[in-house]
Amino acid sequence: MSAGSAGSARSSGSSGFDLRHHGDAEVRGADAALTDLAVNVRAGTPPEWLKARIAASLDGLAAYPDGRAAREAVAARHGLPAGRVLLTAGAAEAFVLLARALPTRRPVVVHPQFTEPESALRDAGHTVERVVLDERDGFRLTPGAVPEDADLVVIGNPTNPTSVLHPADALAELARPGRTLVVDEAFMDAVPGERESLAGRTDVPGLVVLRSLTKTWGLAGLRIGYVLAEPDTVTALExxxxxWPVSSPALVAAEACCTPSALAEAAxxxxxxxxxxxxxADRLAELAEVRVCGPAAGSFLLIRLPGAAAIRTRLRELGFAVRRGDTFPGLGPDWLRLAVRDPATTDRFVIALAKAVAESAD
Structure with a gap:
């Protein structure tokens, strides 16, 4: 399915996309000298103070996990009652819970986006329809793109891999009686001021917001995230x-990352x-062959350039891992996703990218 097929283009099949491919596959087993621009976890994390809090929790491993304090901390962080919070083993677990717990008839996933929601729905036996946003519209949601009778809609904000930040009001308008609206905000804490977040909203019927502590805090291996939703939905998912789905160290991390000092550090x-x-983005603009999808709001950029598959292989030889884009419905072999790193790393990468592009033109 092409990116130009806009909102009306829908498919119930996987259409050959590898929905199980994730950025960690680009670096798994790689040489330590390979610079990782494929995984969107913030470099240099977790911070020492957080590692110390997690390490201290190991003395309590003989006891079963008690998530009450962490749940209260997350609720307070978003100004919500604890009954609207569910802690999960990473945000990815939430997609599985939603797929299994909700009696959906017509689930729709808005693409390009993180592929795990669709994969989880398919694994649970659902027939999934896709709304594929148009590259010519900057991969932004257009009015009427989502079928009116869709009873489950999943969209990312900011969206992985496009880095598009959709207006909160536009997403809220997707809410309907009898519809569950799932907004994946796994990267929202990388957005200054968390503008356009729906996390604290209680006036949007059927709203489910997913959050992850993986990206900003570097906790992918610990698996901690949470769901914000109406109490009845939280109960159904639970x-x-x-x-005991969330380990004691993960619960301690969730509580720690909701303190005022941690929120200030995240900001x-x-x-x-x-x-x-x-x-x-400025450095990439120096390369005429590269088109950057923007404006971007996430901790990554999506780029398009001819021969991206071969260039990705050459970049690996030059010491850089980047995320292929052709596993995302709506994209193709000319797309790559780049994690944002510090300016010095970016400068080294752009030199390597220019070299790879020049060689591909020979």
């Missing part, structure tokens, strides 16, 4: 969770990320 990191992303 019923299909296994007992600073978001501002720094925005500056580093602008530097990456």
């Amino acid at each position: 019923r299909v969770q296994p007992l 600073y990191a978001a501002d720094r990320m925005a500056a580093d992303r602008a530097h990456l």
